[in-house]
Amino acid sequence: MNIKINENFKNIKETYLFSDIAKRVNAYKAANPGADVIRLGIGDVTLPLAPAVVSAMTGAAAEMGSKETFRGYPPEYGHEFLREAVASHYSSMGVSVPSSSVFISDGAKSDIGNIVDILGDNEIIIPDPVYPVYVDSNLMSGHRITLVPGSSDNGFLPLPSSLKGTVSGAVIYICSPNNPTGAVYSAEGLTEWVSFALKTGSLIIFDAAYEAFITEDVPHTIYEIPGAGSCAIEVSSFSKFAGFTGTRCGWTIVPDGLEASGVKLSKLWARRQATKFNGVSYPVQRAAEAALSPEGLKQCRANIEYYRANASLIASLMRSKNIYFTGGTNSPYIWLRCPGNMSGWEFFDLLLNRYQIVGTPGEGFGESGNGYFRITSFGSREATEQACARLADL
Amino acid sequence: MNIKINENFKNIKETYLFSDIAKRVNAYKAANPGADVIRLGIGDVTLPLAPAVVSAMTGAAAEMGSKETFRGYPPEYGHEFLREAVASHYSSMGVSVPSSSVFISDGAKSDIGNIVDILGDNEIIIPDPVYPVYVDSNLMSGHRITLVPGSSDNGFLPLPSSLKGTVSGAVIYICSPNNPTGAVYSAEGLTEWVSFALKTGSLIIFDAAYEAFITEDVPHTIYEIPGAGSCAIEVSSFSKFAGFTGTRCGWTIVPDGLEASGVKLSKLWARRQATKFNGVSYPVQRAAEAALSPEGLKQCRANIEYYRANASLIASLMRSKNIYFTGGTNSPYIWLRCPGNMSGWEFFDLLLNRYQIVGTPGEGFGESGNGYFRITSFGSREATEQACARLADL
Structure with missing residues (x-):
């Protein structure tokens, strides 16, 4: 066709963040079929509607x-x-x-x-x-x-x-x-x-x-x-x-x-x-x-409380490890500085391979995210507790 | 604020079509509180979901x-x-x-x-x-x-x-x-x-x-x-x-x-x-x-058939009156040339005042709509039949 397209689309970076994450997780699972991988990467809720x-x-x-x-x-x-x-x-x-x-x-x-x-x-x-x-x-x-x-x-x-x-x-x-x-x-x-x-x-x-x-x-x-x-x-x-x-x-x-x-x-x-x-x-x-x-607010807030308790568990772990982080108090997200000057992707690989935990490398959210990592509290309580237990020796 | 807005918005005509229609209908009803006004103007469905x-x-x-x-x-x-x-x-x-x-x-x-x-x-x-x-x-x-x-x-x-x-x-x-x-x-x-x-x-x-x-x-x-x-x-x-x-x-x-x-x-x-x-x-x-x-299609098609039968009634009336129109066969809309070289708004007023029927002046759809009028088949069968009966002496 001879029509003009919106050329600005050519300036938008293709983002492969979540597909790259999926690829690495799938490769790991293929190589380790018995592994119990805990996903704390996505920003999507998991509790049912009130x-x-x-x-x-x-x-x-x-x-x-x-x-x-x-x-x-x-x-x-x-x-x-x-x-x-x-x-x-x-x-x-x-x-x-x-x-x-x-x-x-x-x-x-x-x-x-x-x-x-x-x-x-x-x-x-x-x-x-x-x-x-x-x-x-x-x-x-x-x-x-x-x-x-x-x-x-x-x-x-x-x-x-x-x-x-x-x-x-x-x-x-x-x-x-x-x-x-x-x-x-x-x-x-x-x-x-x-x-x-x-x-x-x-x-x-x-x-x-x-x-x-x-x-x-x-x-x-x-x-x-x-x-x-x-x-x-x-x-x-x-x-x-x-x-x-x-x-x-x-x-x-x-x-x-x-x-x-x-x-x-x-x-x-x-x-x-x-x-x-x-x-x-x-x-x-x-x-x-x-x-x-009133009834809906009460039920929705109970769900938020559930996620917040997950966030507290992760935040406590970070504090005990002296890892710098933001969030976890007024937010379902914990944003942490990767230990040992690792990049986000290096830390991703470490968490996946050694602890079977999936999070999100900070690089996915812009340049200032380099060397940082996002963990979410939208998993189940059991999964969050288990993830914290596994990370005890981090 | 000093921000630039999208100046192109200034080139879009304000359309008062449906609010103008509502104003005229409300004025008529205020002056004629007992009038049974039949609305065949809107393009919205009325039958419940299948x-x-x-x-x-x-x-x-x-x-x-x-x-x-x-x-x-x-x-x-x-x-x-x-x-x-x-x-x-x-x-x-x-x-x-x-x-x-x-x-x-x-x-x-x-x-x-x-x-x-x-x-x-x-x-x-x-x-x-x-x-x-x-x-x-x-x-x-x-x-x-x-x-x-x-x-x-x-x-x-x-x-x-x-x-x-x-x-x-x-x-x-x-x-x-x-x-x-x-x-x-x-x-x-x-x-x-x-x-x-x-x-x-x-x-x-x-x-x-x-x-x-x-x-x-x-x-x-x-x-x-x-x-x-x-x-x-x-x-x-x-x-x-x-x-x-x-x-x-x-x-x-x-x-x-x-x-x-x-x-x-x-x-x-x-x-x-x-x-x-x-x-x-x-x-x-x-x-x-x-x-x-398969079941949904059957039920949805029964609803379409209902509207189509309404459209047939209106189309038959137009034919019997020798009024030029398009639609009514493959469409819920009848698009008619206003009788006596009336404008769409003149015909609107005639239909409302003499027959208590509401339709849409063709002017609302662009310049080529001048002198035309849209009637829809989304009303009930009773309302459509009654409208056709009222228009017998058009």
Whole structure:
């Protein structure tokens, strides 16, 4: 064909991280058929959906089978019952978000990728290491990316003061609690970013997907920071909070106070969604609503507690071995410095061959991930305990 | 904020069609509180989901509540069971589509909107009147659009011979059976478009969302036309075929033979979806699979038959009144020329005020829709019969 393709796709690195991991694990298992390999690599939940959620979803699916209760096209921005449930969730965190600023979607990944549609060619500022979608979705649009390195010096929580040169009108991605590092910004840290955004006329895209894992006194939402309503979009998800990775529902908050070139961003996002999206499945929206009900919250939090106890076990082990790490307290992830100056892949091979444990090399999350390693707490308690026991002689 | 927005949004016309319709209907009902208004305007289904579909969806929702059967992140391109069910569906239509070319999504609208991501700045060719998403999604990317007018002269089935000037490497949108006109291309008509695309190195994006309504001997899929595998992407949906407007599932076929700038389009689309999409809800995919099972197909086809009988009633009335129309045979839509040279809005007011019937003015679908009107067959049998009875004196 003679058509022009989007040439920016040629600038996106092919990532073979998870297929490379699978290849090494498969080769090991082929050579060691009896080995009991424990997988603590993936960022996917394993506990089933909460009973209140399942009950709501099966009930809504049954409603779709009856003429009286059948539902056709959902509103593109979400059913009002769910937009209001999300708004109430923000109330319970002490911030006021009107339901009209809540846009329901099939997941945070879609929104983070699609938000690029409404923006022009701005400088993109992204802390590194990082969830690859921030980088790749901007590369697809040919945007210029500035990475802000995380390191043990800043506890993998880089601040705007580390940026060189003048910034004006940038788009800044912040994920807190962070994937992959598990590090979480304090109110002071987020205040620095919000002040910087306000001063430079920049937009923050705040990824709160891991909010439910917070235990300490740190912000659950960017809107706890004064001024964020004038500079920040927040994207969040039911995936980790309610185990919706296979059920698919998320939301994005676009406050009415966000304006650029004389246009409200909420109006642009509404238009983008009305044009290229047709809303979320009704049974899924009812399931999401149930996750935010008192009963659902209690059940979902019990699941989070389970993962958090796993994270504590791994964090304790790291402490006992004097291994530097972030996360494990407000996050399902433990991000550790590989012992003996090993690279992430060297440590991967060591864990697999000597201990039959699979994790994720930090290199997969960007250059600042070199020499680091991510272990997740989404395995079963037994598997996590056994992994810790095996690592006693690390 | 100093950030640049996507300035192309300023070129998209605000559409108030459906809100204008709602305003006029509400005003009428306020002035005539006892009036029994029949709504034949919307393109949304009204019959409940088929029992086989509901049973599969509730069963899968229950699976998500048990540790043994819980499912996490779905594959970004769809569960293999559904990709294979769609591939088999194509087999039953007599064309061979490997499951690896099937990309499952949350609906045709998403895919039609998002496909623009992988393409460069090409000439866009769109028959008019038209489903507005083709136009608006391309305006958002600043693409140059050439509309090909439909009219009673070409039966609202314009052919490439009506294009002026030289075309090279264009992107051509074709919807057949068409929304809003209900007109359907014959094999000869589609062959002209495919030959034109092959000759000019163009890409066809074929929207087959209304395929299930076909009764006559016309192509159900663009891949019935020789050569289409080298020039056409097909987008389709469970929305109209299985009543999934509120359940949300669709698919896109990107054949391996599509290549531009030395890159396979299937690879670009796979990359786009893996970056900005996380797959479709597991219970929804099981529901969609059930719609394609022998039992599901039988039940879904009974629903289509119900709508088709409604369409026949309206089409018979038009014939008896000697009103020119397209559709009604292979489509749930009847697209009629307004009597007495009325504009679509004049006819709208006449139908509402004299007959208490709501339809959609053709102006809402583009300039070539002026003086035309869309009536849908998605109402109940009783409502459709009553509407026809009221219109006996039209």
